[in-house]
Amino acid sequence: MQWMNPGAAIWSLVFIAPVVLYLFRRKRRTIPVSTLNFFKMLAREHQETAWLRKLKRLLSFLLSVLVLAAALGALLQPVVSPSTGAVRSVVILLDRSASMSAVSPGGRTLFDEAVLRVRHKLAGLPSGVGVMLMTYDSRTEILQPRTYDRRQVERALQAISPRPVEGDPGAALLLADKLASLDAPAVIWHVTDDPPGRLPDFGPDQEAPAARRAAVEHVQVALDSPVNAGIVSFQIRKLPLERSRYEAFIQVACSAPEQRDVELEVRLDGALTAIRSLPVAPGERQSVLLPVSAAAADLLELAVRADGDVLPLDDRIVLRVPEVKPIKVVLASEAVDPFMELALCSLGGANDMDVYYAKPSDWPPRLSFDVAIFESWLPDSWPGDMSVILVNPPRSLGPVNVVPVETGGLPVDSIRSADESHPLLYGVATARAAVTQTAVLEADGALEPLWVGPMGPLLSAGEIHGQKVTVMAFSPKVSERLPLTASFPLMIGNALYWSVQSGDDAARRSCRKTGSLVETGGSSVTWTLPGGQPSRPAALKGRWLELDRLGLWRTDTGEHGAAALLSLRETLLPSLPPASETRADVSAETALVRGDLAPLLLLALVAVLVLESWLFHRHSVY
Amino acid sequence: MGDEAELFDPQFLSRLRTLFFKLRKRRSLKKKGIQPTVSAGHTREFKDHRHYVPGDDFRQIDWRLFARHERMFIRIFEEIQEFHVHLLIDRSMSMAQPHSTKRLAALRLAIALAYLSLINQHRVSVLSMCEDTRREILPLKGQGHIHNLISHLASMKFAGVTDLENSFRQFRPGRDRRGIVFVISDLFGSSPALSESVIRESVSWPAETHVIHVLDPNEMQPDLEGEMELVDVETGEARRFWLTKREMHRYKIGFDSYVEDVERACMLRQVNYVKWSTGLPFEDLFLTLLSKGSALAGS
Structure with a gap:
């Protein structure tokens, strides 16, 4: 337990008042009456025994002291943090990659669960510990620099949403460690769906002194046994020496407890042109080459379906058939x-x-x-x-x-x-x-x-x-x-x-992985999400367009393309370990006495005052 | 202890000279006094004639009128009674403390009643009750004893614990001392229910009983609030209370109920009950007592 405002201990002098009042208490008024018979009928009263009288006095004194102690404790702002120890700062590293959009059976996404866990942990954090909020997918972003104001952190948390982009936890952890070491001792709360074993070998800055390295606390939010099938790789190319003939290379992966039949649909300008059923083993990839008879600029849609799919972001690809230049x-x-x-x-x-x-x-x-x-x-x-x-x-x-x-x-x-x-x-x-x-x-x-x-x-x-x-x-x-x-x-x-076949040909430009940066000469971009209407044009800052959505994009200068998740890492959703440290953390976080105790003490103060009032005024105990 | 001057009010006492006691029903009193009654007696004072009816004493037939009217009349003589007036005064501590007005009112009331009795040639017995009943002075007769009575009452000590049951049981006026009993007390015993039950004892007394319930306004509606220790002046018992307006309201309801119960008990036993509040003017209350009480009559 820590005292956030130890200077308020000066208020302990107020304890002198009840002690003096107790020791030099004023004698009560003694009033003679003709008879006590009618007063005795008034209320149930206590036996007039010496020990009970002393006990009542002591109880009155103790209640007064308790009220003052609760008030003083609230002023001192005690905090109990079972998980952070003696850290000065906490870096919250929140995964907002595409896999965090997986929906649990209760209808809540993993990201919602992650935010809840962060809020819960924040509630148990002493107010004197600085908090920094970072989030990452393919790139890492500092949403809230180090602050002691939890409301700012909360506002920043409310502003985050998962993006259909592959996550790169290694770079994020490295950056988080660098930032955390600036205010050592620090701890990094890495909230993600990835189990610690799947995370890249994060080596904190080896050159930094051990004392300045931040401890990483992985908080895993994952589904028990998620089922997800998705397109993890895609490429379309025009067949050499063929007119209006394209070949689409598609790779489908699936995360499920057992092998699943994944249905692959191909639509051209909305018309179903091909359908395949691919048996995909858990964690494996199934590749397929599909001939596509299409003209340039036709709308090509590919979709995979699997029973119990929890992540829709990787299920569809929409693109315009590229126009191949000779x-x-x-x-x-x-x-x-x-x-x-x-x-x-x-x-x-x-x-x-x-x-x-x-x-x-x-x-x-x-x-x-x-x-x-x-x-x-x-x-x-x-x-x-x-x-x-x-x-x-x-x-x-x-x-x-x-x-x-x-x-x-x-x-x-x-x-x-x-x-x-x-x-x-x-x-x-x-x-x-x-x-x-x-x-x-x-x-x-x-x-x-x-x-x-x-x-x-x-x-x-x-x-x-x-x-x-x-x-x-x-x-x-x-x-x-x-x-x-x-x-x-x-x-x-x-x-x-x-x-x-370099990385800059038209075929490869037709569908890019989300998170990529595209150099454009336009000033605005219009996105068309799969199956949706074009959105309002968004202004572009600079020459680079970050593909952070799924679907088709077009700039005001006519440049266009498509973006899809295409990430094996995001498609293969990890499952929650049966007996994980995470659950132990949860039990630790749900400890009864934790966090800022000031509200609890104020509550106790009010309760004691109510008890005192009830005892003294209703039952004449004094 | 007391001051005779505060007990003796000559102007008020002089106004009592025109008053006399009257029994509610005829009783066979052995001693004859000067108090005429509605009944025919055997004195020499002729009162009236009336027709003879069988059963009348034929010795009372007025033969002269028979000779004149050939009809039989009997002579009626006034009956002059003498009866005892017993004053039973509560001398417990609760009558003197904490409200001394009760003591003053009780003594003044006793003196007034005694004076009224003495000037009507009744015998007056003054007794006090506390743990037991004690005769304070030998029976008096004749208005010359009033000063003796006043001085005696002024020096009467008020102390002790009220034992209503024992006091009422010990008070046994003899048959030769029939008359009227005035119980002047606050009736505060060991419990409120006891006050009601002891009224039953008065039924056996060979006299008409009048209970004058002397109470102080502060007893009927005390003005107490806050933390305090209340001490019973008689027993010395102390209890601590935290009194509020709500408690005082409940007290008043309880006390009024107690007074009503005592009054109802008196009515059931044909005992006249008068609540005597010391906050009201003494003379007004006394005249009300005379006019209201059926045993008392004006001139």
Whole structure:
């Protein structure tokens, strides 16, 4: 127990008054009467015995002292905190990620439960302990700096609501620890649905002295056995060489005690086009590739359903089918290889690709391209603003180090594939390929060898400083079998599509994960929630738009996109441990005497006064 | 203890000379006095004639009128009575303390009644009651004894605890001392119910009984409030109370009920009851007593 206002102890001098009054009490009036018979009939009175009289006097004195003690105690503001100990500050770290929107059978969300728990713990906190309120999802926000005013904390608590964004407790805990250490000793109340074992390995600042590290008290609010199915991954891409054909990659996960059948619906402009039933084991992901026949800007909706689903935020994805721009490819060569030209012509038939040919004298080009193919020729400087495919590089350039083979090439009949699953080798029959190696490629570096011959890598690909680079250390022109098979145009096509599959293509921009930041040039944004009407335009501050809602968004400048939760972490809802420390905490928090005792003492004061009045005035006890 | 001057009011006593006592019903008194009654007696004072009816004493027939009118008349003579007036005065402490007006009123009332008796040639017995009954003075007759009586009453000590039961039981006026009994008391005994029950004892007395209930206004409606210790002046018993207006209201109701019960008990036993409040003028009360009480009559 602590005294919040010890200076009020000076008021203990008032105890002198009842003591003096008790010791030097005034003798009562003695009035003679003719007879006591009629007074005796008035009220039930106590026996006029000496010990009872003394007891009454003592009782009167004790009641007076008790009244004063209660008043003095209320002035001293005693507080009892069973859980915080001798801390100076408390940092409340409240999880507001999407999973906190899970609804319990009673209709209350986990976030509501978390706020209740915070309020309950705050009630047991001494008023002299500073409180800071932080909340987090993908980013951490300080809602209330350290304050002693509980009303401010309460107002801040009322202003919070969960967001459909994935949580990042690690960063939040780290920041909370940093802030808590500023006012050590401190404790962090981490209120979340994540069990302590699922949280990232939060290592408080190891450089900080142990005494300055904040203790973390995890308060878990979770459902006993939650059932939730949701889409955790999604991507749509236009099928190469196909008109109006898209392919949607969907990954569904489920948290449930046992395997569940999850129903996946696909709607295009409101019309049901496909429905799948996916058996999903608890904690596992089920992937599915769905062909979608749609035109650009069609409204595509995907929804999953499972019995007893408690979290609707991850059940739906709504997006506009992206409009895919043709890939702009420039082929720079002194003399274009006919096999290469043939392969590029075959790829550009579906309006997916615009191929430009450039002579060495035209380099650098005035237009911007997505991919540059250098065949048996290299420019003087490395082009850093586009993906690069090097075919039979005559020398080293930039990050690529090669040594030309002097003898005109080394035929390689048996090519060993280092990574069959690489996108570049999709559909390529490696075993049937035979090439003539014209350069020796350095194996080390950021490039990953995909084909390996006797003299080292034949085909390597990788990403160097965000730039995708593919190196083919052979010449199609002098190779024996490869250019004549379908594998070559496939490999070229794979290389081109892989090169442009960066994080900024239109297909990936079509549906982003909530919490992402999108650079826009608009000044306002309009959101359309799934199944709802467009909301009123909201002003944008700065150039960045944070995707903190689900659905479609569009800026006043025409930029648009969609946002979905797409988080395995949020979809897999943790369950409450059967016998957890949390419940022990609850029992500790529900202790009878805790928190600020001043109201309790005032209540006791009033009760004693009422008792005294009742005894003295109703029963003539004095 | 007392002052004779405050007890003796010559002007008031002189006004009593025109008054006399009258018994409610005829009683066979052995001693004859000077008090004429409505009954025919055997004195020499002729009063009237009336027709003879069988059963009358034929010795009273006036033969002269028979000779003149040939009808029989009998002579009626006035009967002059002498009877005892017993004054039973409560001399307990409650009559003197804390309200001394009760003592004064009781003594003045006793003197007035005694004076009225003496001037009518009745014998007056003065007794006091407390734990028991005690004769204060030998029976007096003749108005010359009034000063002796006053001085005796003025020196009477008021002390002790009232034992109404014992006092009433001990008071036994002899048959030769029949007359009127005046009980002057506050009737405060060990319990309120006792006051009512002792009235029953008066039935056996060979006299007409008059109970004069002397009370002080503060007893009927005390002005007490707050914390106090009340001490019974007779027993010394002390009780502590916290009295409020509500308690006082209940006290008044209880006291009025007590007075009413005593009065009802007196009426049941043909005992005249008079509540004598010391807060009212003495003379007015006394005249009211004479006019109201059926045993008393004016001139």
